Amino acid sequence: MAQGQETGYERVPTLLTDLYQFTMAYAYWRSGRHNEPAVFELFFRDNPFGGGFSLFSGMHDCLLFLRSFRFTDEDVEYLRSVLPPATDPAFFLFLRELDCSGVTLQSVPEGTVVFARVPLMEVSGPLAVVQLLETSLLCLVNYASLVCSNAARFRLAAGSRRKLLEMGLRRAQGPDGGLTASKYTYVGGFDMTSNVQAGFLFGIPVAGTMAHSYVTSFSSLEEVWPQTLVAANSDHDNIDLISLTKGWLGRVCELLGAEPGKIREGELAAFLSYAIAYPHNFLPVIDSYSVTCINAISVVFLLCPYSSGLLNFCAVALSLCELDYSPLGVRLDSGDLCSQSVEVRHVFRLCSEQFSIPAFQSLVIVGTNNISEYSMAELNKKENEIDVVGVGTHLVTCTRQPSLGCVYKLVEVRGSPRMKFSEDPEKSTVPGRKAVYRMLDTEGHPFLDLLCLCEEPAPKACVAVRCHPVVGNKTCQSITPAQVSCLRLDVYTKGQITHPLCSPAETREKVQSSIQTLHPRHKRLQKPDSYVVAVSEKLQNLIAEIRKGSSNNSNFLLAN
Amino acid sequence: MAQGQETGYERVPTLLTDLYQFTMAYAYWRSGRHNEPAVFELFFRDNPFGGGFSLFSGMHDCLLFLRSFRFTDEDVEYLRSVLPPATDPAFFLFLRELDCSGVTLQSVPEGTVVFARVPLMEVSGPLAVVQLLETSLLCLVNYASLVCSNAARFRLAAGSRRKLLEMGLRRAQGPDGGLTASKYTYVGGFDMTSNVQAGFLFGIPVAGTMAHSYVTSFSSLEEVWPQTLVAANSDHDNIDLISLTKGWLGRVCELLGAEPGKIREGELAAFLSYAIAYPHNFLPVIDSYSVTCINAISVVFLLCPYSSGLLNFCAVALSLCELDYSPLGVRLDSGDLCSQSVEVRHVFRLCSEQFSIPAFQSLVIVGTNNISEYSMAELNKKENEIDVVGVGTHLVTCTRQPSLGCVYKLVEVRGSPRMKFSEDPEKSTVPGRKAVYRMLDTEGHPFLDLLCLCEEPAPKACVAVRCHPVVGNKTCQSITPAQVSCLRLDVYTKGQITHPLCSPAETREKVQSSIQTLHPRHKRLQKPDSYVVAVSEKLQNLIAEIRKGSSNNSNFLLAN
Structure with a gap:
């Protein structure tokens, strides 16, 4: 069987991105800023499906994308035809030479339970390059994480006894939308797929009669x-x-x-x-x-x-x-x-x-009829004898919320923090390069994710930390974790993948063990308790400082 | 610029289908029925988004799929590993030799306004082959038609003056979900895309700053x-x-x-x-x-x-x-x-x-902020000065209804009509091989699609026809069309594409002229009048006959 990770099947065309990435890259290049060190963060703003958590997926695809990121002569010729005629021809030579050898990616491991507003990936490297990566990374993470989270919810709703079959290929966004769906619903907890190509590429058990x-x-x-x-x-x-x-x-x-x-x-x-x-x-x-x-x-x-x-x-x-x-x-x-x-x-x-x-006592009964998360949950309440459930449309299209809404925001340039302000406080960004810690309680359940500035010392187990929740009641609180873990790892450094690529089956196991650590109050499918994501005091001070500094910065008009 | 139609980019892997297609094909082959002539129809049961019509797209991709339909040695080896061990090895030789040289496809032309329950495609050929095609054809038509219809609704909501920019790549179902979205939203009436690869492959104008x-x-x-x-x-x-x-x-x-x-x-x-x-x-x-x-x-x-x-x-x-x-x-x-x-x-x-x-009088104002069909329609009601609207998430994910629900049903085997019964009358199928006619009124607006048995003479302009609506009030009615057109064409015959492949830009024009023929009462985005789809008297009689015949067919138990 071919292993998708190594066949290059998933190679994403480098042109599969938004045009403005190139116009911005050109403007950076033109002003000599293209190699300035910059840091972007990838995160989403709300947990999907009204739930209390999400699952992070698609990171491995991002690694493969970074490793193969190159523009061909044909790509560059096409870009020459669509960028404004004023574009300096030397820019196209620059593009032709570009790769990700200067890029470093820190990421939450594939298949981890994550929460809204936690920076899941930190992408650092030359400003023009990390800007160019935006759309592709978002595209690879957004749907993979969404459909994996959806599958995990179906899994929770179904209980562990029942086998789950994914059969949504015909209702997906075209051929490869279906393939992505099959892969990440398996990772999220499904047992089988009807999709033969997904079996071939990813080793997922296939089923159907x-x-x-x-x-x-x-x-x-x-x-x-x-x-x-x-x-x-x-x-x-x-x-x-x-x-x-x-x-x-x-x-x-x-x-x-x-x-x-x-x-x-x-x-x-x-x-x-x-x-x-x-x-x-x-x-x-x-x-x-x-x-x-x-x-x-x-x-x-x-x-x-x-x-x-x-x-x-x-x-x-x-x-x-x-x-x-x-x-x-x-x-x-x-x-x-x-x-x-x-x-x-x-x-x-x-x-x-x-x-x-x-x-005849051990015959299997398979049920397939427009199953939604709701009807799956009903199976646990009503008397029934269904052993295997097949799910298509509602699983792969994520009917209830068909987009996760991941974003990619600039947080630092040349060592200096960057922040986007917005009248909608939910849309403001958290500036600066960070470390992300997960705080566990005495029973091993995570209860708070803490964003610190990366130069801060790591919080310690059994030592109180003061922090500010990023949404809701933002007043300072003091928490004492029983354990602290560092949530992100270095997965790509200077052109090299530095983290082992797991098979979908291995990631699938990580998903289940990650979900098991969750406290039931966060795992509940309906009306879960909110999980707290907070910033350290230092980070909170930085935000306040930037807000204050920004309120009057037009002295430049008097100069010159 | 590369032309997607001819680059083979869109080649759909032949294994990208449901496993049961192979188990069924084997059972047909094993019983010597694999070459029996069979006819399937592809249709959907409800117009999407609460609307009165849909647009048919994806047919060209189907033609390319049929033309390249072959199993490689690697495909067959994989199938050998997942089909039951009892599978006769000669079946794999049969698969290795398979192609679509015996298949004929009659189809509504790409980019035509269509209605629920009209058979859009008729696929005929050897039973095992046309069965194997099911999932791939559904996958290629379902999302393409859905997102094209969604784009056409945005276009209608926006009015013809405003330019529309598609920018949903980052929220689509993975890389190629995004590419499919860019292609078919352009076909549906958008003017530009942010997706550079879509520009490269399909010649769509690209935009972004x-x-x-x-x-x-x-x-x-x-x-x-x-x-x-x-x-x-x-x-x-x-x-x-x-x-x-x-x-x-x-x-x-x-x-x-x-x-x-x-x-x-x-x-x-x-x-x-x-x-x-x-x-x-x-x-x-x-x-x-x-x-x-x-x-x-x-x-x-x-x-x-x-x-x-x-x-x-x-x-x-x-x-x-x-x-x-x-x-x-x-x-x-x-x-x-x-x-x-x-x-x-x-x-x-x-x-x-x-x-x-x-x-400064002619500066353009572009608006992009989570635009839905609803907020697009608001633009026509509220005072505003927006010249270009960019749409992402709601367009490509079709938030309001993320699946069209096309199905593929057997209607004839060896010249004998087939019908699926269901207690839910909406799920019963219309048996037999058909011709499909569109009836136009004196102003050139289509007002009724008529399904006849293919051996019936075509209805004539200005001659009354008796027919039975397939849903709702099913009593017989008599209608007199001012014009009659045949809705489907032969597009693939015995292994050859017999219909010219249009570029996305050409199909886009066909979409707009097809929509223009619609009467405003069917074109309305909210609460449109239902368009009537009806069967001829002969077809209605056949249905009644089959229903009657089926009510007692167990004489076989007495024989032998």
Whole structure:
């Protein structure tokens, strides 16, 4: 299997950025400022989906992007055609030589639980280069983190018992939107994907059996060919599976008091053909003809009518069991999945008992029907027997909030802090180069992320620190962490990746252990407690100083 | 410039599909049904965004996909590793030889106005192959059509006068989600994109000048270098632009009664540097320091305070005008864009009159601040002076409805119609191979799309036709079209593209002319009248026949 990290598949074109990055780079270059050391920070302003946390993803893709960042001759020629004619030709030579050998990236590790307003990445290097990186880094982090966070919420809503299948390719933003979705929903806690290319590139387990079209493509038992199957682990004769199944169908209808008159021949043919093709992997979709078969005679079953699909499944699966195969289960794709799954499980148990078939006790029920986080959470409240849930649209498009809104802000140039002011205090930036610490309580739960100036000594465990929350009640408070960890690592230094690239499976494990450290009050999907992000006293003083200094800085008008 | 259509850039990996397509293909192959002629239809069930229409896009990408559809040895080896071990090895040889030489595609032309429940594409060919195409075709059409429709709605909301700039790359579903968005929002009616790669690949005009980070990266006039500019169309001496601008700044403040004390030196330095780099293309973002400068003395201006950015812009732009350059305008990126734009325009007019500078009458005002379709529509209701609107997040993520929900349904196998039943009538399919006609009224507005069986004679202009709407009131009605057009064309026949591939710019024009044919009652963005999609009497009879026939088809149980 190809490993996406190394195939270069994910190479992002260096031109895939906003035009203004080039016009700004030119203006920097023209004024001789392009090599001034500059520092940008990447962060988002609100936790998505009304939740209390997010997951940070996409960093590995950023590393690969930085490593391969180069403009080709063709790129540069195109830029020459779209930048203003006044652009000095020497600028294009400069672009042609550009790479990230002067860039350093400090980042929160991939797959870590993070919070709004914490600078997740610090990108430092020559002003023109780090400016040029903006759009690509945002593009790589924004959706990856969003869909990973969404997947983690589905995982929490589903509980750990159920298996989760991602199947959103057809509803994603084009082919590679779908590929990104498959990768990062797996990282966020899904178990499988339907996307074969994602399996190929990232080693994600792939799953799937049949669509309704397969079932409706059959109309009669004459289409079943071959009609025979050899019993598993046997060199014996071919068994006529159609006759065998007809016999079982009669017994199943009798057991359930179902009326054979409503059974769809085409559906039975489809199931038989599939079972003959894949006797070890029989898991059909059983509601292509969701017209139910109410048996008016048996009062017991009046309220739980059996569909043609369920009866056909039982008959074929019992035949397979008789031939020593183990059918896998069924998929439900419409209606009330909870109540249907209970009814289906009931039938499986009846069959198991009546016909002494233990394998029918462990059949899997897959549910797929426009599942949202809300309906996933319902599965934990209502009685149901669903073992595997397939999720598409709401997962990959992040219906509830389709953008994370990461931003990339300048915080320092030539060693001097920079700040964007705004009348909306939420949009002002926190100036200066920082260190970011995570404070843990005595039970190991993180309770506060602290932004300090990087020259400040690190806070110590069991020593009180004074700090100011960055949003809400901003009055100074004193906190005493039981443990302190440094949240960011050096991951790219002077052109080299200095942090091991993990596989999606490894990152997926980190995601789950990172989520487990969270206190339940922050992990709650609805109305979680706010996690505090704060700045140190020194940083707070710097902000105040800059605000004050800025209020009257027009002395330059008097000079000259 | 590279042309995306021919570079193969858009080649979709053949493995980028759902696993069940392969398990189904195997089951077809195993039962010898893989070459049976089959027909699938692609359609969506509801017009997006609560609107009355949609735009069909992505068909050209489908054609390129069909043309290059092949499995490599590497693909097949991977499939061998994930399909059940029981899979007959000969199936992989079959896959290795597969292509679309037996496939025919009939499609609505790219960029056409379409309606819910109309089969937009008919894909016919060998059962196993046309089944395998499902996910890729859906993936290529779904988002392209959705985001194109979204762009068309923004275009309608904006009116034709305003220029629209797409700038959503950083908020899209990863790198190529962003590229798809740029392409199809342009097709849907946007004028420009910020995405350079989209310009490179698709020939879309690109635009952009500077971000806030550029402005905040400057702190003093000492950073401006060079400090001089030669007048346009002149070989004369270098002029000291800083001194010149300081003079203009004094005059502007005097004219407006503004207090120079609030002017940001760094911002002025940024504007000067940019103007020196691009004297012909001066269009700065003027609200990086959105702290306004209220002049308590001048009562007139109490209610329209001037920001540092506006004053700095006027001073630099007036200097440029003095040197015979034409500044372009300003960008506003926060707050109430409408009222700000009115204020900014007012200042431009004052300057123009006071200083006799005609160029100040035609300065452009660009607005970019989390624009939604709703806020775009507001621009047509509230007084404002915005000439260009930049849209990102809400455009590319289609916040209001991030998925179109296209489906791909089997309608015929071996010449025999197929239908999926469902208790939810909306989810039942319309069986059989069809022709699709669009009925126009005497004014040339389409008013009804009619699905007929393909063997029926085409309806004729001015001849009454009886038909049944597919949703809502399904009673038979008689309609008389003034004109009839055939909605779908043969675009791919037996392995060959038989329809010319248009450039995005050509499709963009088709979109606008297609929208223009719509009656205002269908074009309305809010609460439009429903457009009628109907089936012919013959097709209605076929549906009834199949429903009836299906109600008792279990005679097979008695046979044998």
